[in-house]
Amino acid sequence: MLGSSTEMAPRPALVMMITMAVVFTAQATDLELTTDFFVSVGTNKANLTGDYFTSMDFRCEPQIPEGARVAVKKITSDTFPVLTGLGLSSAQIKYLPGGINPPHTHPRGTELLLVQKGTLTVGLVDTTNKFYTQVLRKGDVFVFPKGLVHYQINLGHKPVIAYVAFSSSNPGTVSLPATLFGSGIPDNVHMTAFKVDGGVVDSLQRPFGK
Template identity: 70%
Template sequence: MGRSSCKMAIPIALVTVTTLAAMILTQASDPELTTDYYVNSTTDKTTVTSDYFTSEVFRGGITIPEGATVFTKRITSEPDSLPSLTGLGVSVAMIKYLPGGTNPHHTHPRGTEVLYVMEGKLTVGLVDTTNKLFTQVLSVGDVFVFPKGLVHYQINLGSKPVVAYISFSSSNPGTVSLPATLFGSGIPDKVHKVAFKVDGHVVDKLQEPFNM
């Protein structure tokens, strides 16, 4: 191959790599808006008022339903939440934990989570891709970051309720609850027995709460 051919191959390869990288980044984040804000095709934009950008979900704080120890209020871009968040790459939530209340291990596949403790003390945990566990006890005013897609949990080990405010780097970050996903989704027992190296009785016991 001559020098001119080599010179042509380098730019072509560079363009190819750059294009692939752009495609990956685009797929890994919220869609880019080409307007000031999102309005669905059935809405006349001239009729939009400030109510479209307002949510009253957090008014009055959080009341935990009877029988529960943890309860979450979310404001995302979902149609029944706050559609104006669509494409803005941000959403929020508020969680209240009674003593002993646990938000079990889960992930948010589409967004990083930033947690701010408003009341009480909260114990949190995070596991990275090398299987290293990071734990911390957070007090009022403390902030903790859970990177996108990594497994994490929160638990109130104190004697008083805890309230936390959370923001996400996605207008709809999603939540994958590991217990429910693993044992309530219909994954074959054989897969569980191989993965966890247990017999069928143990698998049945783990699946029982999710099959009611």
């Protein structure tokens, strides 16, 4: 029997497992495995235990460095090899008041975000340049389709914790500010593309050491 709206919401861990399963089912983007699961070269599968399938990275909230307002813990195939080929990864993000995860894309995976604590404002732009935004509260879920530009920002006065599931074991992140103004793209390209003078370009590049 389904519980009423007054009953306690599902535990965050259970909700996260469900959302991750949905993402995996809907859009697994990794290469197909020809074995039950990935085992790196030189590893004896016979010696593996449950530890191989376990990550404890989310037991504690991310620690935000001094001067920053956002911190991210990622669980991808780079740090958790068993995810290789499974079309699935995750992240835990903490946002202090005013903290922003700036406009970015994930070229290899769709993102499903679940707010565990606080109120988070998100934005998304599709390929027709239409802008979508939403204010998310505890228990809310928002989807960012693969490859589309999006962001999250904490406009409230309390910290926010969010969990994320990706439809790739290594979705990649392209942060637009850093990519555009911290990668070495020539100034004349920026001046022409954005129709601004060199002084504006210098100001935009300065935070990235260019």
